[in-house]
Amino acid sequence: MISLKDVTKIYHPSKIMALDHVNLDVAKGEFVVIVGRSGAGKTTLIKAINKEIEPTSGEILFEGNNLAAINHAELNCFRRRIGTIFQDYRLIHTKNVFENVAYAMEVVGASDQDINRDVPSVLNMVGLKDKTRNFPQELSGGEKQRVAIARALIHRPDLILADEPTANLDVYSIQDVLESFLKVNEMGTTIILATHNQNVVNYLKTRVITLENGAVVRDQQKGKFIL
Ligand SMILES: Nc1ncnc2c1ncn2[C@@H]1O[C@H](COP(=O)(O)OP(=O)(O)O)[C@@H](O)[C@H]1O
Ligand SMILES: [Mg+2]
Numbered sequence: 487m488i489s490l491k492d493v494t495k496i497y498h499p500s501k502i503m504a505l506d507h508v509n510l511d512v513a514k515g516e517f518v519v520i521v522g523r524s525g526a527g528k529t530t531l532i533k534a535i536n537k538e539i540e541p542t543s544g545e546i547l548f549e550g551n552n553l554a555a556i557n558h559a560e561l562n563c564f565r566r567r568i569g570t571i572f573q574d575y576r577l578i579h580t581k582n583v584f585e586n587v588a589y590a591m592e593v594v595g596a597s598d599q600d601i602n603r604d605v606p607s608v609l610n611m612v613g614l615k616d617k618t619r620n621f622p623q624e625l626s627g628g629e630k631q632r633v634a635i636a637r638a639l640i641h642r643p644d645l646i647l648a649d650e651p652t653a654n655l656d657v658y659s660i661q662d663v664l665e666s667f668l669k670v671n672e673m674g675t676t677i678i679l680a681t682h683n684q685n686v687v688n689y690l691k692t693r694v695i696t697l698e699n700g701a702v703v704r705d706q707q708k709g710k711f712i713l
Contacts, residue, residue, distance in 0.1 A: 487512055487513060487514040487516075487548070487549060487644070487645065487676055488511070488512040488535060488546070488547070488548055488645070488676075488678075489510070489511050489512075489545075489546070489547040489550075490508050490509060490510040490511075490525045490534075490535075490544065490545075490546050490547075491508060491540060491544055491545045491546075491547070492507050492508070492517070492543070492545070493505050493507070493508045493509075493510075493534060493541045493543075493544035493545070493546060494506060494507055494508070494541060494543045494544055494700075495527075495534060495539065495541050495542050495587055495700070496542045503676075503699070503700050504527045504530040504700050505525075505530055505531060505534065505541070505700045506528050506700035506701040507544070507612050507701065508531065508700070508701070508702055509545070509695075509702070510695065510702060510705075511617065512606070512645070512676060512678060513676075515671075515674055515675075515676055516676055516677075516692075516693060517667070517668070517671045517676075517677045517679070517690065517692040517693065518677070518679070518692065518693045518694075518695060519679050519680075519681060519686070519687055519690055519692055519694045519695070520532075520678065520679070520680040520681070520695050520697060521682065521684075521687055521694055521695070521696050521697070522682065522696055522698060523678075523682060523698075524682060526682075526697040526698055526699065526700070527697045527699070527700040528649070528650075528681075528682075529650075529680065530700070531680070531697065532570075532647050532649045532678065532680055534546060535647060535678065536568060536570060536611055536647055537553050537561065537564070537565075537610070539563050540554065541554075548564060565639055566594075566643075567575065567641075567643055567644045567645060568643050568644075568646075568647060569638030569639060569641065569643035569646045569647070570638065570646075570647045570648075570649075571631070571635060571638050571646065571647070571648040571649070571650075571651045572634075572649055572650075572651070573635050573649065573650040573651060573652075573653040573654055574625075574654070575630045575631055575633070575634045576634065577622045577624075577630060577633055577634065578622075579621065579623065580621075581620070581621075582619050582620060583609065583614060583617050583618050583619070583620055583621075583622075583625070583633050584605055584606075584609070584618040584619065586622070586637060586638055587605045587608060587609065587633065587635055587636050587637045588601045588605050589637075589643070590637045590640050591604065591605070591640055594641075597696035602649035604633075604640060604674050605636075605640070605687060606618070608636040608639045608640055609633075609636050610667045611636070611639070611666075611669065611670075612632040612633075612635050612636045612639075613632065613662065613666065614629060614632055614633065614636065617629060626659055627654050627656070627659050628655050628656075628658070628659025628660070628662045628663055629659075629692060631651055631652070631655065631663045632662065632663060632666055633680050634651075635651075635666050635667070635670070636680045639670060639675075642655050643675065644675065644676060645675070645676045645677075645678070646667070646670065646675055646676070646677045646678070646679075647665070647678050648677065648678070648679040648680065648681070649680050650680060650681055651663060651667075651679065651681075652664070652681065652683060653681075653682075653683075654684055657685070660683075660685065660686065660689075661689065663688040664686065664690060666691055666692070667679065667690075691708045692708065693705070693706070693707050693708070694706050694708075
């Protein structure tokens, strides 16, 4: 689904090489964890796949299409197929749980009928059906992150990119959030999740790619995270 060919990213003017000739293939339906210390290049990798930044050299292919070559219309289509999740949830504080997820549908012009059908179904999937009328400040960190996951799922993305989604969570909330990701993956969505947390890697038991100074140094199935 995603292929990185010799991708290098150098930030200017510092000339930091955040990605160093990365080669990587992620197949449809895979759950891939990207690990590495702070500064290893995880966020840069996620942003490059999301086309938020352009590689300095190398190519990124999404279903065989070079991301550097896609036009504006194709870019919009590509963006709709990707759901992105961050460590800070990015919820709207004046909207309740239902409204936060519904908003993602409203902005693309969905009908009330579709909203009322789809929002409860994704909230149910992430275990939040009893919290639909609560506001973000009434939720735990794990619940807030699960709202963000529900919001990302509402467009039925083929790929979920999650950058340190458990960074602000306690150990119990981390489990709830990871269980939601595993469930989403079981239903067929490809997931690429970046983390520096060893417990997350050990819990997920999926493919683990280790970055060091921007380079892939290990790529293991059900790998153990070695610092
Ligand atoms: N916008 C930027 N401009 C310059 N340097 C950056 C920028 N973003 C990240 N870096 C540098 O690139 C390296 C990789 O950063 P990052 O991808 O954020 O790593 P991680 O997410 O693994 O902590 C770090 O040395 C960081 O300081
Ligand atoms: Mg990061």
